[in-house]
Amino acid sequence: MDRTEKLTRETKETKVTVELNLDGSGKNDIDIGYKFMNHMLTLFSRHGNIDLNIKASGDLTHHVIEDVGITLGQCILKALGDKKGINRYGSALIPMDESLARCAIDFCGRKALILDLKLNEECNIEDVAVEDIKHFFNSFAENAKMNLHLEVLYGSNDHHKTEAAFKALARSIKQAKTIVSDEIPSTKGIL
Ligand SMILES: [Mn+2]
Structure with a gap:
């Protein structure tokens, strides 16, 4: 089964290209123009065992990060295909x-987002605003059509909190995408 996908999304605001292999080893080439998000997406690839190339550019930080979230979410959803045999959770x-x-x-086909990163709303983390990071997870969950419950339980350093959150998401996806049977994992017969 081939679980590779490539999507390019171009609007008047941004151009984003995402290329991924869900059955990769975590190789990546990521440049979306913002160092902190490059760092987060690189470790997302590594800890998710997803080969991931992302190139993005655009007018505003908010637009670029949002549109990377949208395109990455869409690309993962497409790569999962009919979701036959996946662990799902x-x-x-x-x-x-x-x-x-x-x-x-x-990976149920519906978006739900519970997000509590306990970040200081007034501060940037490196070159990215906290609200853009929160918006990224929203766009990602919506477009991957997934339930995402992501919380930082405690911590004092906003870089560490965000990094732990991205790693936790990546490790969860690594589990959920794993092929464990030859059935669609739903009593409805569709996901
Ligand atoms: Mn770091």
Whole structure:
């Protein structure tokens, strides 16, 4: 089964290209123009065992990060195909020094988002605003049509909290995408 996908999304605001292999080893080439998000998406690829190339450019930080979330979510949804045999659910509890993140996901075909990253809303993290990071997870969950419950339980450093959250999401996806049977994992027969 081939679980590779490539999508280009171009609007008057941004141009985003995402290319991925869900059955990869975590190789990546990522440049969306913002160093902190490059760092987060690189470790997302590595910890999710997803080969991931992303190139993005555009007018405003908010637009670029939002549109990367949209395109990455769409690309994962397409690559999952009919979801036959996948584990469907995934969860992870990931520390990053003093911070702890908890994630639980369901590739159920519907968006739900519970997000509590406990970030300082007034501050940027490196070159990215906290509201843009929160918006990324919203766009991603909506377009991957998934339930995403992502919370930082505690921590004091906003870089660590965000990094723990991205790693917890990646480890959850790694579990949820794994092929464990030859059935659609739903009593409805469709996901
Ligand atoms: Mn870091």
